[in-house]
């Protein structure tokens with residue numbers, strides 16, 4: 001469940017009085033999600049999501065996230081742009097947390113995605129880069145290559161009690177050396193989503209993208225890195241086994257919409273290794289610091305760890321096609 005902070009209908013009405021959204025009719029806590037508190041808001045002017053930002057979302061990134069999603073929304077991309085208060089602000093505070101009222105987007109994220117879903121998702125990732133890539137504000141990737149040594153160090157104290165975690169961290173220290181030496185540079189860079197997982201892509205019943213949500217890791221980085229993150233998210237079974245037909249459907253649709261340069265294709269295996277390390281580490285950190293009394297279940301780091309071996313065996317990015 002993802003209602004970490006309670007908000008009553010009265011609290012919400014008092015806060016939302018600063019917006020021109022009509023009367024607030026209904027407020028419903030959203031069970032899904034692991035990072036922030038979300039409510040569905042029904043007002044006479046339509047549906048919205050009220051998000052309260054919890055500790056996992058960096059406070060100093062909030063203005064960037066709001067401006068970026070507003071930019072995307074205004075350019076016609078299906079992003080949940082923030083509603084603005086009468087004073088023009090998109091951010092506020094409710095019950096001690098920073099919050100935003102954002103557009104409610106239709107659709108449901110695909111529970112059992114097939115190549116049809118992967119095709120539409122690949123097309124919309126490319127559109128995100130084409131439409132929003134030139135967003136003029138810069139935000140460093142706080143979960144990029146430079147952050148991984150620190151993430152390993154933060155996992156280490158808790159890993160003392162787990163031989164498996166120690167093995168993974170020892171291997172990652174070596175892998176990191178390789179990634180740092182070979183990390184591609186000089187590729188096209190712009191605003192990227194950086195967390196384009198199936199549960200962040202809403203779709204219609206016929207498998208077409210209707211909304212892309214959750215921009216709270218978005219940043220300025222290589223488009224090909226965003227593609228590698230997404231291939232890891234869409235192209236593997238929940239247990240971490242590759243599904244080459246899903247990888248192929250996703251990358252072909254991406255390439256048909258935003259053609260990749262040869263240098264970008266060549267960078268993909270390394271970027272995919274890096275992204276496998278990134279998500280294994282954040283999941284491992286969450287698992288090592290998990291308190292069994294918490295209702296949110298930690299995600300499985302092993303499933304991401306398994307992706308690493310697959311990408312190590314890929315000699316050229318053309319294999320993904």
Ligand SMILES: Nc1ncnc2c1ncn2[C@@H]1O[C@H](COP(=O)(O)OP(=O)(O)OP(=O)(O)O)[C@@H](O)[C@H]1O
Pocket residue numbers: 002030032033034035036037038049080102103104105106109199200211213214
């Ligand atoms: N703008 C929106 N439009 C429609 N549905 C939304 C919107 N925002 C959130 N939701 C719904 O709420 C659920 C949880 O939201 P979200 O994934 O953003 O939670 P989170 O805790 O911030 O993220 P995560 O679990 O990925 O870290 C989504 O799966 C979606 O069903």
Ligand SMILES: N[C@@H](CCO)C(=O)O
Pocket residue numbers: 195197279282283299
């Ligand atoms: N998408 C991430 C979690 C939230 O960013 C994961 O699956 O590990």
